[in-house]
Amino acid sequence: AQSVTQLDSQVPVFEEAPVELRCNYSSSVSVYLFWYVQYPNQGLQLLLKYLSGSTLVKGINGFEAEFNKSQTSFHLRKPSVHISDTAEYFCAVRYQGGKLIFGQGTELSVKP
Amino acid sequence: KAGVTQTPRYLIKTRGQQVTLSCSPISGHRSVSWYQQTPGQGLQFLFEYFSETQRNKGNFPGRFSGRQFSNSRSEMNVSTLELGDSALYLCASSWRGAMEQKNNEQFFGPGTRLTVL
Numbered sequence: 001a002q003s004v005t006q007l008d009s010q011v012p013v014f015e016e017a018p019v020e021l022r023c024n025y026s027s028s029v030s031v032y033l034f035w036y037v038q039y040p041n042q043g044l045q046l047l048l049k050y051l052s053g054s055t056l057v058k059g060i061n062g063f064e065a066e067f068n069k070s071q072t073s074f075h076l077r078k079p080s081v082h083i084s085d086t087a088e089y090f091c092a093v094r095y096q097g098g099k100l101i102f103g104q105g106t107e108l109s110v111k112p
Numbered sequence: 113k114a115g116v117t118q119t120p121r122y123l124i125k126t127r128g129q130q131v132t133l134s135c136s137p138i139s140g141h142r143s144v145s146w147y148q149q150t151p152g153q154g155l156q157f158l159f160e161y162f163s164e165t166q167r168n169k170g171n172f173p174g175r176f177s178g179r180q181f182s183n184s185r186s187e188m189n190v191s192t193l194e195l196g197d198s199a200l201y202l203c204a205s206s207w208r209g210a211m212e213q214k215n216n217e218q219f220f221g222p223g224t225r226l227t228v229l
Contacts, residue, residue: 042223043202044202102156
């Protein structure tokens with residue numbers, strides 16, 4: 001079955017520290033990969049997406065993600081986080097012809 | 113361009129009642145998808161409408177239904193509410209069908225938070 005696993009449900013980190021949010025998916029066939037951010041009481045906002053081409057994808061707010069086909073991973077990284085990055089982050093995968101499947105989410109908590 | 117709007121933002125109902133949620137997509141978008149978000153189940157796909165036709169459906173009971181109007185606005189209806197229906201209901205719009213073309217971004221609204229007592 002197609003599935004998306006976000007390995008950490010909560011990630012606490014201090015301000016200005018680097019962070020990595022991990023995401024693995026279940027199949028290595030053609031996929032399209034997305035990271036969304038959800039701030040409290042808001043909908044989802046697209047951070048970045050991988051469709052094809054370079055495996056390193058840069059998004060908004062200084063985030064980037066690397067597509068690793070052999071490990072079926074799409075980890076999200078930021079070299080230096082800010083308090084305002086505190087939010088829930090969702091990894092999502094669309095398999096060809098299929099619907100968007102979301103991971104369970106990772107709560108990023110940035111502490112001063 | 114205005115974003116996706118959802119009304120109402122908050123709703124409280126009691127078990128057994130029915131509820132209708134509304135979603136207005138971005139102007140020009142023809143596809144509207146609905147998702148249910150709960151702490152336990154995460155984000156789950158309910159259904160998608162494109163040009164007034166339901167194109168895809170998730171694994172939800174028949175109590176969950178929807179429709180789309182000629183102006184692409186969509187409504188979702190839940191009948192005979194259960195406590196477990198308490199959730200944030202998100203809608204997302206896109207220009208093409210949600211499952212067409214890789215470069216077809218979905219834009220999400222702020223959601224309607226439904227509480228069933």
